Amino acid sequence: MKLNTLRIVRPQVITPAMLVSTNVPENEYVEWNGGASYPLGQRVIVTSAHKVYQSSVAGNVGQSPLTSPLAWAEVGPTNRWKAFDQSNSTQTRAQNFLTYTIRPGQAIHSVAALNLTEATAMRVRVTDPGLGLIYDKTVNLSGQLLNSTWWDWFLGPRTEPKQCIYGDIPSAPAATITVDIAGTQGLAVGVILMGQTRAFSEGIRKGARIGITDYSRKERTEFGDTVLVERPFARRANWSPVLKASEVDAFVDFMAEIRAQPCLWIGSDRYEAMTVYGIYKAFDVLIAYDDISTCDLELEGLT
Incomplete structure (x- = not known):
């Protein structure tokens, strides 16, 4: 491989x-109107913020979703x-x-x-x-x-x-x-x-590990019945790139810069599963030889 x-x-x-x-339009829900009354659970969009909000109270009038967190719950971005x-x-x-x-x-x-x-x-x-x-x-x-x-x-x-x-x-x-x-x-x-794009290493060593973390609910009731509720999952990976001595410092510095930023990690063009969109959980560089160092890299994908 x-x-x-x-x-x-x-x-x-x-x-x-x-x-x-x-x-792609922003019209999946009605635009919020300060003069309208919204029932509990009604969803609206605020195009200036590109967000969807849901009413948390009944008879919701004149309370802006942008400034009234008790009256409106943020659902997420608009479809666009x-x-x-x-x-x-x-x-x-x-x-x-x-x-x-x-x-x-x-x-x-x-x-x-x-x-x-x-x-x-x-x-x-x-x-x-x-x-x-x-x-x-x-x-x-x-x-x-x-x-x-x-x-x-x-x-x-x-x-x-x-x-x-x-x-x-x-x-x-x-x-x-x-x-x-x-x-x-x-x-x-x-x-x-x-x-x-930043490129590092002479290649990833054989034995790369890939998988997923499943956030679905999997439980058994007191009667032995299985309750399954499908939820999102995230990819995960453990790779061992081989670094040249000349790029060790640059690699460590770059990893420090992106320590809380989601990135696209591409380990191979052959397998889709060797592409992870997420963050690194941990990495350790072992300076094993004069010219070559090895790295253990653990990645966590985003759901």
Whole structure:
């Protein structure tokens, strides 16, 4: 098994000022109106904050969700902004097609879409104000057969990619980046991120461990019945990158910088499961030889 150099994408925080255009509306609930009365449990949106709120009291009149936490409970971002809320399980949904054009204001190396549902293709375009279109690439996300047999071709299940990563974006600090995702009626995306990439190590040693942490409820009643409630899960991983002596200090310093920041950790292009969006739980560098050091890296994904 050949694994790649460890790549870490540090996402750019996408703010409303960076959003140039999108076809995803903010209309899943009514806009809050200070003169209207809202019953208990009624949900509204505040487009200035791009948030959804739920009324915590009956006869809720004249209390702004932004300044009245006892009257309103924050539910989360609007559908348009779920793709940028750093949560992998909340998804922006659109029928058949969604598009975002972002002006990040800095050079971007990588663009990624995570937790895709019913996506069939993704296209990324980079347009520089002086040079015009400098990057245009489309990736087919059609489902793949698990086995190459006639039965599987006609009747077998197909695995659909859950993520799409572009790691060759040209550096253009003033450019706009357009992300188009096509799919079916149930099209959804959990995270759209773009950021700068740092690469470390000569490679990840064989024996890399990957898995998930399941937050579902799994209990047995006093009568022996099993109660199962499905909840989100997060990926986890244990890798051992091999570091050159010349990059040990830079690696340790970079890890200190991102100690509480979710990043995209890419350990291999061969396996989707070797990509983790989350934080590191711990790392230890062992300076084993004059020119080579080893590292034990433990990652925790975000739900």
